[in-house]
Amino acid sequence: MNIVLMGCPGAGKGTQSAKLQETFGLKHISTGDVLRAEIASGSELGQQIAQIIDKGNLVPDGLMISMLEKIVRHTDQGIIFDGFPRTVAQAQALDEMLQRFERSITCVIMITLPESEVVGRVSLRRQCRQCEEILHVEDPGETRCPKCGGELYTRPDDTPARVKHRLEVYHCETLPVKNYYVNSGKYVEVNGNQTPDQVFKDICNVLEKVK
Numbered sequence: 577m578n579i580v581l582m583g584c585p586g587a588g589k590g591t592q593s594a595k596l597q598e599t600f601g602l603k604h605i606s607t608g609d610v611l612r613a614e615i616a617s618g619s620e621l622g623q624q625i626a627q628i629i630d631k632g633n634l635v636p637d638g639l640m641i642s643m644l645e646k647i648v649r650h651t652d653q654g655i656i657f658d659g660f661p662r663t664v665a666q667a668q669a670l671d672e673m674l675q676r677f678e679r680s681i682t683c684v685i686m687i688t689l690p691e692s693e694v695v696g697r698v699s700l701r702r703q704c705r706q707c708e709e710i711l712h713v714e715d716p717g718e719t720r721c722p723k724c725g726g727e728l729y730t731r732p733d734d735t736p737a738r739v740k741h742r743l744e745v746y747h748c749e750t751l752p753v754k755n756y757y758v759n760s761g762k763y764v765e766v767n768g769n770q771t772p773d774q775v776f777k778d779i780c781n782v783l784e785k786v787k
């Protein structure tokens with residue numbers, strides 16, 4: 577099973593991917609996480625990437641596609657693609673890449689969320705450096721992960737101004753990807769404006785039908 581998980585910033589792609597990974601044993605590939613890991617490595621490439629993503633812009637297609645291909649090449653299990661494709665060129669490259677690896681997309685799930693919810697959600701998002709858990713904190717001053725005690729951090733692209741810009745980029749570059757998939761018969765929308773458990777239930781119902 578290979579799932580493409582789409583949705584605007586803060587829609588819940590990472591949250592639902594963690595649940596899918598745990599329940600179905602799939603490999604979770606978040607291209608955002610891949611880029612943040614490259615930045616954390618301190619490499620020269622990472623420094624160039626930081627300048628792009630901290631502003632909320634997309635990294636160039638060619639670079640993103642080749643980074644993804646290196647991971648897919650070494651993955652045997654089914655995959656959740658979180659945050660990829662983000663442009664029509666990436667969607668075309670993914671089809672071509674999966675065909676080469678004798679795989680195909682099982683379904684494309686769009687998690688929908690009203691834009692009015694986005695800034696509120698991501699401004700209270702924290703991620704744990706240790707266990708990588710994505711959290712919604714009640715207290716913005718919270719610094720320790722309630723699960724493992726690791727250090728919590730706020731993403732540099734989660735300020736209200738950058739989130740607004742990421743939403744603009746999403747409209748221009750990523751929404752056309754929806755049209756790319758709509759006629760494939762594999763495209764399904766799930767309401768992301770419910771509790772995480774209810775969203776997950778709806779995703780499982782979708783997967784039950786396509787498996």
Ligand code: AP5
Pocket residue numbers: 583584585586587588589590591592606607608609611628629630632633634635636640658659660661662666697698700701702710711712713733742768769770771772775
């Ligand atoms: P990326 O990391 O993919 O960011 P994004 O798409 O903007 O999405 P987010 O990670 O912000 O949100 P999410 O949908 O995962 O929500 P989450 O589950 O965390 O990409 C970052 C950047 O990298 C891009 O801007 C770009 O620069 C670059 N990039 C990445 N991929 C690229 C590509 N393919 N090509 C080029 N550039 C690329 O949830 C958010 C918050 O809400 C959390 O606090 C969570 O606890 C909470 N929450 C989740 N679900 C619910 C719910 N149902 N109810 C209430 N709260 C909830």
Ligand code: MG
Pocket residue numbers: 589590606608
């Ligand atoms: Mg995410």
